[in-house]
Amino acid sequence: MSEDPRRAPGADLHVWTAALAEALGVDPAVVDVAEVLDVAGDVAHQVARPAAPLSLFVAGIAVGAAGGDEAAVADVLARVRAAAASWAADDTGSPTP
Template sequence: MNVLEEWTARVCRELGVDPAQVDRTLVLDLTRDVAHGVARPAAPLTAYLLGLAQGAGTAGPDAAGRLSRMAQDWAKERAKETAETPGDT
């Protein structure tokens, strides 16, 4: 068992979460997309918000994918805005 698997198992036990319900790859992919597309501090915040929404029953099964696409779109929008803004020379 690697460190991430062991940590996940321990946290699940502590919080009373069924480890079979944890899609580690999905969460890591989401946080990667947000960290790269928006900002590093937005990654754990987004994962937390997704967890809150799922716990409240308001996030559908496709929520993480939608958030990943939002982060990618955010990066594209910011790049476009930067390209359209005249530079200071």
């Protein structure tokens, strides 16, 4: 078993996020870990668990296309959250962005 604290249960997500952001050339200041996890949780519960990582991947592409700043992040995450809520409330199977 590894003694590496990065692999311990409950490893610091903020440290991982900052390291990943740096490796990918993303400003870690625009990544609100709690908000991203909350949105992923909403998608997982209102759509399906496998939809959470897929949704956040698509959201990341949308944020990048919108300029990648904090306003774009907030807007896209709000739209993902709204789409998940409408998916859960609407039995037609279509998200309403």
